[in-house]
Amino acid sequence: MKQIGIIGVGHLGSAILQGLIFSQYVTPQDVFISGGTSGKTQQIAKDLDCQFCLTNRAVVEQTDIIILAVIPRILPSVLEEIKPYLSGNQMIISTAASFTMAQIQEILTSHQAIIRAIPNIPSRVCQGMTAISPAKQVTNKQLEIVKQLFMAIGKIAIVDESKLDISSTIAGCSPAYVALFIEALADAGVLAGLTREEAYLMSKQAVLGSASVLLAQSMLPAELKDGVCSPGGTTIRGIAQLEKYGLRNAVIEAVKASAKIKA
């Protein structure tokens, strides 16, 4: 069993932590965590019965795999801080969006085992999606360990680093887009008289069920849409309004903005 470190236990770091424990990929006592100055990390360690470290150095000194889940602005200082304590066979996994492998390597210089992995918040309940891009120097054995780790908390895709920004948007940012859709759907239900509780249950379960049937039956979204739209029925009237108000274009523009695509 490997010891896992998580440096930065905010929204994403805590989702990875909970997912890894929930999946029984690790026992809580094999996870070492450190955070910022808010005191939240100590509380999380207490709640989940994992090991709280006062310093990032202490995490590095006790673990084999180190997951960095601090915001990109803080990442350079954290990399500088841990660099003197890294040994050759430790794996560094950076979850930072838009912080490139070259930028990490420039700071860590000789360290070889570096992986960029962009998971998402549903990892918390082992329904995550992680795009993984290893440095060229990462061995097959090391990559297999990283794959197993993220497969414990969801699905994975190994991609070239050139595809990591767009993967991070499609899977990493999209839970926020989907939450907006669910909220809007529920708002409409409340407008028509459902209670907030009824509206959220119905809209959340409809989105979950839709994604589940698409995945389970390898169904195309268009097939699901066509199947729901009865001839002359209620759904097609709603679809026409979604097209009128530009749902597709709004989503495409959102992705372009998140991924900084200029097309």
Ligand SMILES: NC(=O)C1=CN([C@@H]2O[C@H](COP(=O)(O)OP(=O)(O)OC[C@H]3O[C@@H](n4cnc5c(N)ncnc54)[C@H](OP(=O)(O)O)[C@@H]3O)[C@@H](O)[C@H]2O)C=CC1
């Ligand atoms: N949120 C998401 O859905 C996703 C995020 N990511 C990436 O994950 C990373 C973290 O994002 P997110 O979780 O949203 O950010 P948060 O702000 O929620 O979490 C960052 C955490 O870093 C801690 N921290 C601050 N300074 C230090 C330090 N010097 N050493 C150790 N820990 C520190 C903070 O602790 P404290 O609270 O105590 O200050 C905080 O809990 C980013 O790089 C982002 O690009 C990638 C995919 C999805």
Ligand SMILES: O=C(O)[C@@H]1CCC=N1
């Ligand atoms: O908003 C962000 O920058 C991070 C990266 C992907 C999802 N959240």
